Amino acid sequence: MREKRTRLSQTLRASALCTGVFLCLFVGSANANSELEGVSDEIARQQSQLAAHNKKLNALQSDLKTQSKRIDTLSKKTRQAQQTLQQTDVQITRLSKKQARLKQEMIAQQAQLAELIDAQYRQGEHDQLKRLLSQEPPAKLDRLTKYAEVLASTMREAIELLAATRTDYQLTAHQLKQQRDKQASLVAELTEKKQALEREQASQSQTAKKIRAKIASDNAYLAELKANKQRLQEQIAAAARRAQVKMAGIGKAKGKLHWPTQGKLLHRFGERQSGEVSWNGIVIGAKRGTEVKAAHAGKVVLSSWLRGYGLLIAVDHGKGDMTLYGYNQALLKDVGDTVTAGEAIALVGDSGGQSTPSLYFEIRRKGNTTNPIPWLD
Template identity: 30%
Template sequence: MRLFFTPRPQKNMLLLFIMGVLLLFPCILCADGERVERKKAELEELKKRISVLQEGLRGSQSRLNREDSVLRDVDMRINDINQNLQDLEKQKSEVLKKMDDLSRSRQQTSRELEREQMVLAEQMRAAYISGNEEYIKLLLNLQDPAIVSRILSYYRYIARDRVETISQINDYLKEMARYEADFVNRSQELESVIEKQKLRWQSLDFAYREQMTAVKRLRNQVSEESGEIIRLQADEQALLKLLKELQTVLEELLEDERSKDSFRDHRGKLSLPVKARISESFGSRRKIGNLRWQGILLHGKSGSKINAVYNGRVVYADWMRGFGLLLIIDHGDGYMSLYGHNESVLVEEGDWVESGQAISTMGMSGGGTRPGLYFEIRHKGKPQDPMRWCRR
């Protein structure tokens, strides 16, 4: 009989494994704890980095908003100067026309004066040649002293009247000369003011370009693709909100201005607002994200006249982020046309405009990189393809 029990090999192995696990368990727990703490530290560090980035982004966006505000002010000042220049040019044209009318009148009067002077000279020459013989002959041939007296008085009256007429013409010419001198002075004054306004415009144009450089630099800092998409979508939503508000007001206030000749009857017959190259088409993909163009973008010469595509009421004429100086015209029945990136606006809110009337000039307001016009047609806020409405 055996006094001791001999374990089987499998039981020995199991026992050794259990003992090893018990010995290693504290180490495993320790390693897991360290891993958890490390992950917590990494998470905190990530939160700090995100916070720093967000703070920097907020600062950049704040600076960008300030720069956008300055850009808006410059755009509006350029618009004011352009309008002032147009008024001055109009005044100058009127003065030059009056000067031209005066010049023609003075030439005609001068010719009349020359004729009168020639007639008077001829009379004086004849009187000088004949001397007193005419008077003697007159006295000898006429027996009635009363008739002689009347004839002599008639001659004296004719001569005196001729001299008086010449004197009046001379006075008139002198007066016209004074008016002409005044108009010349006025024209020179206007020319001086126009030159000063042009210098101001050049100074503002330089400031605009510098501001554009600053804005571009800041936008490069903050305009990562997602941020740019959000900004564009916000601009679109702001425009939609504005259009809805305008539509509500228009339906209430402008009902009596609706014409029997409806905008929708002119589909495919309208002219484009300006003769220029279409660089972006309706519905084409924009350079950022999956956004698409809601209108068309035309590029041309700075200062080109922009015309209304159809008659209607100007319901918006102001600066708007993403669109610059923006004009919106209501055409009735929920149809509106939009004109963005204008350099200057030639009409005011509330004005009634006719089809083909000049309403603005092409520019780069709102951050454009080259002169252009952004053009939309909408029906009850929904974008329409402008090329389905306009002829090329």
């Protein structure tokens, strides 16, 4: 009987132990599943946040692109209006000088005509008849007659010249009025365009500020930089393949290339941009709207907006040599245009999302970036 009770007790203890182990395993498994579900939820939440972040960033970049293109159009129209206004000012100055000269000529011609009239009057209405009836020698009479004829001829010429000068003066006055009216219209147009440009630039600045806030963290900024550089590499490679420019390159022009614009050097080639990413070119701070000039003769192979670089223009110089100009306010040349060294190709701006106007300048040789400084004059 005692042995039976002992075996029963052992059986119960074993059963309880198994039950305890099973319960522990069950509870442990439930906790593990719960933790896995929590991790999965967190991953899903972070992915959702990242997707929302990227969607917002892409939308802002799209807004920046649209605004940059509007600014590009307005800048070029403003520039054209300014150039036309300058030409009009030159015409007004020329016509004003001509008008003043003609006025002086008319005064002189009127004085000369008055003298001729006075001389003729002093001869008298019947002077010729009196001479004929007088006892003057024939030779003297011939001289007096000849004088009268010359005087009459000179008067006719003076009258005709004065009439021509007066007509020229009136025509010049009319042209001057037209140019001044045109000037007033251009000034009004220019003022309107400048105001529209300022509004667009203010909107662009706000968009750029939001973009910078979106990529404020080191990781986000680094990811954006890498993606931008990759996009640029692809665009440049495709443009070079399409263009097939047959020029001599820049190999013999080291130390002689034109500075694309004048200003303070904000970033140097090789300087750390973020993490392991360094600047592939230089950044020159300059006043918005300053002309950007081609460093060397070449052919435009890219002229468009590119994320991170804004309105960008690329000039192929042949032999695998290329110069890039980014952050522009406006692009003055189109793909296919041939440019000379020192020719204006763009205007300085901040279309890439920069906080201040500047120019990004890069030199590529056979696809590889190189320090621009030793190449510039």
